Each structure stands twice: as C-alpha cells, then as structure tokens.
Amino acid sequence: MKIHQVMDSVTTRLRRPSTWGAVLVFGSLWNGLRWLAGPESLSAGEFVLPFAFGILLLGLAAAPWQWTGDEAPVASLPRGLAQALPWNAILLLLLLALLPEHGGRGGRGGSRSVGLFPNLPPRMLILLISCGAFGLLSGWILADRDQEALRADAQARLAREAQARALQGQMNPHVLFNTLSGLAELAREDGVATEAALVNLAGLLRNLMNHSALTRVSLDDERGLVEGFLALERIRLGARLSVTWDWDARLEDTEVPPLLLQPLVENAIKHGIGPCREGGELTIGLSGSPERLRLWVSNTGKALEAQESAGTGLTNLRKRLDLLDGFRSHLELRGEAGRTVAELILERADA
Secondary structure: OHHHHHHHHHHHHHHOOOHHHHHHHHHHHHHHHHHHOOOOOOHHHHHHHHHHHHHHHHHHOOHHHHHHHOOOOOHHHHHHHHHHHHHHHHHHHHHHHOOOOOOOOOOOOOOEOOOOOOOOOHHHHHHHHHHHHHHHHHHHHHHHHHHHHHHHHHHHHHHHHOOOOOOOHHHHHHHHHHHHHHHHHHHOOOOOHHHHHHHHHHHHHHHHHHHOOOOOOHHHHHHHHHHHHHHHHHHHHHHEEEEEEEEEEHHHHOOEEEOOOHHHHHHHHHHHHHHOOOEEEEEEEEEEOOOOOOOOOEEOOOHHOOOOOOOOOHHHHHHHHOOOEEEEEEEEEEEEEEEEHHHHHHHOOOO
C-alpha cells in the first residue's frame, strides 16, 4: 500500500466497534496491572493514558506492515519487521515520556514530575515491554486481517460485476425479441417501413452490444440508445406515439451504469401506450446533479393498475440496481394524475 491507502486503512479500523472494544479491554487490563504494581490511587491522566495508547496502538500498529510503497497489501516479513520495530519503539517512548516518575513519592500530596523511567518499577517496565511486543504482534495480525478483508471485497466485487454483466447481456435478446415481434406485425402492413425498421434495428443492436461491453456510459450515450429504440417504435406505432424530452443537457456528460433508461421507456410503450388503440404520450426526463440524478419516464395510455406488475426489463433492471457499486438507487413505479410514472433516483455513495 501507499501512504494514502495506509491512512484510509487506519481510518477504517478506527471506525470499527471491535477496535473500541479492544481499547476498552486493553486500558482496563493496563490500569489493573498498574494498580497491582503499586496500589496507590491513580490520577485522571494516569487512568486515561492507557486508553489513549490503546487507540494509538490498535489504530497505528498495522501501518508499518501495510506500508509497501506499491500495490501489495502487506509488506514482506523482513521489511515489515524493519519498519514495525522502530515504529513501536517510538510509540512506547512517547508513552514513557508522558508517564509520571515513580521514584521519590511522598504520598498523595507529593509532587510528581514528568520524565522517562529512571525510577520505574521492574514490573511496570516488564508491562511496557510486553505492550511493545503486543503492538508488534497485533500490527502483523491486523495487517493480515485487512489483507483478507481486501481480498474478500475484491472477490465479492468481481462476483457482482459478473452477475451484473450477465443481467446486462440479457437485455440484448430481450430488446431484440420485442422489436422483432413488432416488426412481424409491421411486415404484413408496410414492406417499405419494415425495410427502414430493419436498418434501424441493426444500428440499435450495434449500440446495445457496445453498451453491454461497458461498465459506465455517459447519459448522452444513454439518450442516443433510447432514440434509436424510439425510431423503431415510431415506425411501428406511427402517430400513436408522441415523445417529449424534459432533459437537462448539462448532465449529459455524467457517467452512469449502462441500460438504465431504455428498460423504463420500453416498459412504458409495451404496457402503457402500445395496448391503447389511440396510443399515448411519452415524456422522458433528466434532472438533479451529477451526485444525485433523477431519471423518469411518464406515459399516458393503459392505467397502471391494469398493467402487468413487472416485465422482464424492469425485473432485470431492479436486479442490476441491487448490484451497483458506488451508487445508491431507488426505482419506483406509480400512478400520478392519470399517467404512469417510472422514476429512478441514482445517488453516488460518496456524495
């Protein structure tokens, strides 16, 4: 790891409840052994000091083992020891510099100076050396634990990406089957229009294949894919399909996972507008900010309560949204003022 990655690891470790539990145990044991070494009352500073050192120890002990200077998660044993020994010695010296002297005490009213350990009881010195050994061992264990966690996270991420790509790949035949079904109806009525539709279909499939090979696309590319799909639907539906774009062009360069908008448009046409003899109106919207996007598709036509609960496209989309890394999402299908609205909120997890 590099320095910034080591610092991220330290921050993550200090956020874990288990770290604070270990600090509590460490500080309690320290104060207990400290009392056994000399059963006099402890000052507030003496009582708090081991808890503070426990935070430093458990938070920072793994740092020298993780600092490799490259992408390796843990240093080799010789390098790790060479870095950890002076690191833990510095932490111990820092602790000793803050400890009150143990010699020349005249009772509770006597003065206490700050020094290293000229009069440190042997049992306390043994305790400090034990803490140094504990820091060395715990650093190695914590670094190894973080390495395993990173490996598990990487494997889980690869599994999610593979599953998302499989679901994403299902969109190609799904869109193709739906489009061919519409073209079969059109071929019986208008051969010229069918020929134009096949040309558009070739372009749509090319775009779909390009989208399926990517993990992120711009919203401008998403719109281009939807426009290709709508060109086919206009040939089939003609004047029965009216489309309006309520689209914030300032967000078109924002990158999102592919094939988010097309399933919403397809669902609106298939279940809302297509079944109605008079057709209907379709509105496609984009608003928000790069950190929190709102995509929606609104349509007239068949009422929501009469539509199928979930088509293949929306079911597929919901599964892919559940697998997204780096985003929080919410997909809602609702009736609103006589229209059916499919709304997708996509928010970056680090926003």
